[in-house]
Amino acid sequence: MGAGRTRQKEKVAATGNAIHIRWMIRRDMPDVMRAERASFEYAWTEDDFLRCLRQRNCIGMVVELSDRIGGFMIYELHRTRLHLMNFAIHPSVRRTGLGSLMVGKLVYKMTSHRRLKITLAVRERNLAAQMFFRAHGFKATRTLSNYYEDSGEDAYHMELKAPPYDPFDGFGVIGPVNRIAQYEET
Ligand SMILES: CC(C)(COP(=O)(O)OP(=O)(O)OC[C@H]1O[C@@H](n2cnc3c(N)ncnc32)[C@H](O)[C@@H]1OP(=O)(O)O)[C@@H](O)C(=O)NCCC(=O)NCCS
Numbered sequence: 758m759g760a761g762r763t764r765q766k767e768k769v770a771a772t773g774n775a776i777h778i779r780w781m782i783r784r785d786m787p788d789v790m791r792a793e794r795a796s797f798e799y800a801w802t803e804d805d806f807l808r809c810l811r812q813r814n815c816i817g818m819v820v821e822l823s824d825r826i827g828g829f830m831i832y833e834l835h836r837t838r839l840h841l842m843n844f845a846i847h848p849s850v851r852r853t854g855l856g857s858l859m860v861g862k863l864v865y866k867m868t869s870h871r872r873l874k875i876t877l878a879v880r881e882r883n884l885a886a887q888m889f890f891r892a893h894g895f896k897a898t899r900t901l902s903n904y905y906e907d908s909g910e911d912a913y914h915m916e917l918k919a920p921p922y923d924p925f926d927g928f929g930v931i932g933p934v935n936r937i938a939q940y941e942e943t
Pocket residue numbers: 765796797843844845846847850851852853854855856857858877878879880883884885886888889890892
């Protein structure tokens with residue numbers, strides 16, 4: 758995974774664009790909706806995004822390329838884990854390493870905040886996403902039958918565990934410890 762990530766960063770760097778991952782703001786919604794609609798048969802509506810982002814444990818981030826949004830991720834903070842709710846890169850900029858950069862950011866959030874894993878559900882038919890997450894070390898740990906209300910499709914629960922915590926070295930990343938996490942619900 759380490760070598761793979763380095764290669765992805767080289768790929769993105771080779772485009773010559775300035776890449777920036779930052780919090781999602783209201784003004785990003787048109788671009789976010791474009792990526793969402795281009796990515797999913799059963800797309801979230803703008804209301805779905807807003808309802809989710811209104812929750813105090815829900816975070817939205819976008820990846821910005823020079824002047825446009827290449828993709829986004831929405832995740833929930835739980836006491837011991839991060840749960841990826843929604844994630845898409847616009848088709849026009851896929852396979853350039855942007856998705857990998859977003860996952861890299863999420864992994865940093867997990868380790869620097871001392872959470873134990875990242876979890877997500879992926880549709881049974883979404884092989885591309887399954888391959889992508891597998892390439893980043895995620896494992897499918899169980900099947901969620903009839904998971905989606907829209908199509909009745911099954912999902913795979915996938916997760917990536919944090920490396921064991923070393924009290925001298927942390928997780929190998931330097932960052933603030935999350936003191937709020939202990940008060941949040943799982
Ligand atoms: C899954 C997704 C986010 C990947 O984003 P991306 O920016 O294209 O991914 P990257 O360029 O960082 O890919 C990294 C690696 O993941 C794997 N991968 C990515 N897309 C893949 C695909 N379609 N098929 C097989 N492997 C794939 C490859 O190993 C790839 O490395 P490579 O390009 O050197 O072969 C993107 O395809 C997407 O937005 N899909 C639609 C929305 C979606 O399914 N979201 C996930 C919901 S759970």
